[in-house]
Amino acid sequence: MIKHRLFWPVVALVALLLGNRIVTPGFFSVEVKSGHLYGSLIDILLFGAPLILIALGMVTVIATGGIDLSVGATVAISGALACYIISDQANQGSVGGVLFAVALALVLSLALGLWNGMLVAWLGIQPIIATLILMVAGRGVAQLITSGKIITVNSPPYKLIGGGYWLGLPFAIIVVVVVAAITAVLVRRTALGLLIEAVGGNAEASRLVGIRSRSLIIMAYMFCALCSGIAGLMISSNIAAADGNNAGLWMELDAILAVVIGGTSLIGGRFSLAGTIIGALIIQTISTTIYTAGVPSYRVLVFKAVVVALVCLIQSPAFRAKVFRRRHKRPPPQPKAEVPASDSGDLEVSA
C-alpha cells in the first residue's frame, strides 16, 4: 500500500485534517441545519470546489507536457461576462436569462482555451509563454467587460451555482462531483488518457505511431479553460458580483501546486486525477485551517508556505529516505569497513 502513488498525498491530507481536529475539537462534526449540511469538512469541499475544477483542467494540460497560466484570467472573464449579461437583464431572477448568461460565459471560456491550444499546438509557442499572454491580457478583457467596476447581481438562480444548496448539499460540490466523474469516464473509459500520456511522455514517438497530437493538445487546453470558466461562475455567484481585478487572482499557482502535490510530474506524461483532487483538497484544507485556527492575517502567507513545504517534504522519497535512515538505520561503526568489496563478498558467501 505504501507504494501506491496516492499513499503520501492521502497521508498528508489526513494529517492536516487530524491536526485541525486537535486544534478545533468540533472540526469533524457535520450538522443538518434547516435541511442543509453544515460543517468544516463541507466548507472545505465548498470553498475548494473552484480550485478542484481548475486543477482537473490543469492536470490534463500538464499531462500533455504543457502548462496553463491563464486559468485565473479565465475565471475573471467568465464571471465578468455572466454577471454583465445578468445585470443587463430586466428580470435578473429569470432562469432562462441566467442559463443564457452561463452558456455564453462557458462558450467564451472554450474559445479562450482554443486560443491557448492553437498557440501551443499550431504555432509551437512554448506553453508557458503562450498562456502568459492570456494571463496578462485576460484580466484586461475582464475589466473591459465590467468597465473597470465591480458588477453586482441580484439573481437567485445565479446565486445557486456557487452559494446555493440542492438535495441538502452545496450545489457547487455537486457540480464538482459531476465534472470529476465525467472527466474520469472520458479519460479512463476511452483512450483519451492513454493518448495524452503518450504525447506528454514522448512527443516524437507519439508522432511516429500516428497519434494526432495537435487536436489532443487543443482539446486539453479547451477542457482546462472550460473548467476555469465554471470555476469563475462559482466564484462570482458566491459573492454575487464580478471583480475583474481580483477574481481568481493567483489561482493558477494553487492549481499547479495541487497537481504537483497530487503526484503528477510537471514534465508531462503519467497523470493522476484522484491525486490532483486530493492535492486541491490539501491546499483548501490549509486555507480553511488558517481561518478556523485563527492564524493572524499577517502570518497567513508564512503559515501557508511552511505547511506546503512540509507537505512537499513528506512526499519526497529522497527526504523520507534521509530522515528514515537517520532515525532508525544508522549502522553501528564497523572496524572492517575498509575491507575491499570482493573480500567481504567472499566472507558473506562462506557465512
Added chain:
Amino acid sequence: MTPPILEMRGISKAFPGVRALDDVSFRLLPGEVHALMGENGAGKSTLIKVLTGVYTADAGDVLLAGNPVVIGGPHQAQEAGISTVYQEVNLCPNLSVAENIFIGRGKVRWKQARARAAELLTRFDLDIDPALPLGAYSIAIQQLVAIVRAVDISAKVLVLDEPTSSLDRDEVARLFAVMRRLREDGVAILFVSHFLEQVFDISDRVTVLRNGRLVGEYETGALTRATLIGHMTGRVLEALEELHAPGEHAPDSAQPVLRAEGIGRKGGIAPFDLTIHSGEVVGFAGLLGSGRTEAARLLFGADGSDSGQLSIDGKPVTLKSPGAAIEHGVAFCPENRKTEGLVEDLTVGENIMLALQAARGWVRQVTDSDDLVRRWITALRITPSDPDAIAGNLSGGNQQKVLLARWLITQPKLLILDEPTRGIDVGAKAEIQKLVVSLADEGKAVLFISAELEEVLRISHKVEVLRDRQMIAELANEGLTPERILATIAGGGTGTVAAEGAAQ
C-alpha cells in the same frame, strides 16, 4: 618522420559488459589531417573521450610532444592544447560571435575582443559580423566559429568529431579549406567522419578501429576504398543458428505492396526507386550515414519527400504524416528505441496498444486490449511477461519486442524495421531474425535495415546498397556475399546525375 605531437599508447577502457577499447594505440603528427575510422561500436567516440578527458582510461598513456600527461577533464585537455569541436555545436547561439569566441577564457577586454574576433575571422576567410548573435548563422558557420575559437585557444591538436554530418557540399568545401589552412600552420587535426569520399579527400593518414581494437594505421594514398572498408568491417562470425536460405522467394504477384519511383528528399536521400512484394524481405545495406534511415523514413511519411511518387498496392498515395502511412498498412520501427519508439513512462501493455489505439482514435477504446497484449507478450516471449511493467525498465531486446508487438498488432502489409537488432543480445537477435522470416512467410512485406551485412544477407531476398545518401545498386540475394556488397559500396562512380543534384 617528425615525432608525433600526440601519442596514445595501449589505451584500454571497459564499461560494464563491454570492452570499449582494448590496447589501442594512436599517433598524431603535427601538420596532418588524420582520419579515425570504424563502424558503430568500434570505439572511436570512446577514444576521443579518453583523449579529451571525458573518460579516464583503465590502462595506457597519453603523451603530448613526448611528455606523458594526465588529462583529468575537458578543461585540462584544452589547457594542454587539445581542443574538440563536436557534431552538435556546443556554443551559445544567443551570444554574439565575438562573445562565443572569447567567453570563459579569463578576463576579456570586450572592446578589443570584437576587433580581435574580426581579425581572426578574416584570417579564415569568414565574412561574418562578430557582433551578431551566433544563432543568426547556419550550423556550418557556427561550426567554423567553434573551430576558430578552439584554434585561438592555442590548439596544437584539434579534434573534429563528425563535423560534416549536417553540412551540404559547399559548406564541406569551406570547412576543408579552413582545415587545410590549419594543417599548413602545423596544427594536428583528428577527423572523424562516416563519409568515405571526404576521408579520401582531406586526410593524410587513417587509423582504423574495429570492435574496440586497433586494426592499423595507414597512409591514405596507399589505401583504396575497398581496402579501407575491408579494414573497417572485417568478418564478424556469430553464433547464430542458420535460417532457411533466402533467395528462394519468388514474388507471389506482379503487383508490389509498395512501389517508390524517384522518391527523395534534399539533404536526406537522393531520389531512388524501390519495389517490395508481399512475402518479400528487402534489405538495406550501407555504412553508417549512407542514407538507410533517411530512405526508410520517406516510405513511412516520417519525413516528407520532395520528389517522386509512392504507390501502395498499385494506388498512388501521398504520405504527409506517419498517420497516413499507418492507414495504408505501413509500420515503422525506428532506429532509436528510446527517443523515437518507446514511451518509457507507460507500461508494456500501453506501449503495445499505442499504434492500434491511435489508428482507432480516442473515442473507441480497443476493448479486448488485455487479451491482445497477453497474446503478443507470449508470442514474442517478452520478459517480464507482466503487461503492467514500466516499459523503460525492460532490457533493450525486450523493448524492441514491445515495439514489434505494437506494430504487428496493427496487422501491417509492410513492416519497416530500422536496426531492430542493434544493441541487443545474441539470443534476442536470433529470435527477431526468425520472427522476420516467419512474418514474410505469412505474406507480409518487410524492409530490413541493419549495419550488419551478415544479418541482412541471412534474411533478405534482395538487397539495396546505399552509399553517401544514394541508392547505388539492387542485388538479388543469390550467392551474395558481404564482400560483394562491400565491393559494390567501394565501387563508386555509379551515381546518376539526378542523384548528384539531390545530395546538395
